[in-house]
Amino acid sequence: MTAPIAFRERLYVPWWGWPLPLGAAVLLAAEIHMGFPGVRSWLPYLITVPLVALLIVRMGSAKVEVSGGELRVGSAHVPLELLGEVEVFDAKHKRQAMGPNLDPMAFVTHRGWVGPMVRVELRDPADPTPYWLFSVRSAEKLAAVLRDR
Known part of the structure; x- marks a missing residue:
């Protein structure tokens, strides 16, 4: 049996905190793609953008x-x-x-x-x-x- 919750709040990063890190992830992926022409063009984007999104969610949120x-x-x-x-x-x-x-x-x-x-x-x-x-x-x-x- 779970205890009753008297108060709960999750603190997330607001929408205006997302564009700068995601833009940096896209730029990093573009740098990797231009520096290593043999790498598939979509691979750096597939790795960096979701990784940065995951970091924003995990490091930017707290539960009270x-x-x-x-x-x-x-x-x-x-x-x-x-x-x-x-x-x-x-x-x-x-x-x-x-x-x-x-x-x-x-x-x-x-x-x-x-x-x-x-x-x-x-x-x-x-x-x-x-x-x-x-x-x-x-x-x-x-x-x-x-x-x-």
């Missing part, structure tokens, strides 16, 4: 989820009972949170194309991480779920 008594951000997870204060930063104030106010021991999952961020304090004496700071589009909704646990 609250389910089964845990908060999951990417591949990291922490039990909800170890969480403390929850703070939401809008796009204007995340610069302070990510810059001079950032603790070097913090767990950070930042996506530049997502405006809001959430900082969740950790209350685990065995863990040196003071807090998690991560991007999420529905920051207020997630904060409400974490506060009402």
